[in-house]
Amino acid sequence: MAEAQYETRTRTVEEMVVILTITADEADWLRTALDTFPGPTSSSIRDALMDITSPAPETSADTFEYDGVTYDLTKTYTDRDDDDWNFSTDLRGSDGAPLARFRHRTDYEGGGYTLAYVVAQFGPLTKVYA
Structure with a gap:
């Protein structure tokens, strides 16, 4: 007889990322430049540049x-x-x-x-x- 059950699995995925460090002025220019390029990639990058957040400061007793x-x-x-x-x-x-x-x-x-x-x-x- 067949049996079925749900199971949760954890997978570790390694991916290569690119970290680009630019000034606020350069981010403004890049955001404007991406307006002329249609497509999901330029849209994704433009959206990220529209919602830049600062990292939370580390504060604790340690x-x-x-x-x-x-x-x-x-x-x-x-x-x-x-x-x-x-x-x-x-x-x-x-x-x-x-x-x-x-x-x-x-x-x-x-x-x-x-x-x-x-x-x-x-x-x-x-x-x-x-």
Whole structure:
């Protein structure tokens, strides 16, 4: 006897995307230029340019803003020398900034540096997405 049932499956799809960084003036020009091209692709791009949104700022107990940059204290950051930095969510320096520790490529760890010191001496810091 045959049986049938509904089942939910999760599929992972990898796709290549293109990220185009342009100024607001360039976006205005592109939007106008696309008006002369009919079709679903130009319409889709024009619609996206009409509804540009800003990303929501990261704010939580695990973030800290310094010099206009919001740092996610749960993430690892890499400095200009390719050393990794992690920040404490609990320990703070006298300026209120989180304290950092670093991991060099040879796994030596040092710590107790404030975020301001790390940025000034070793910045810029780049968030590691892994």
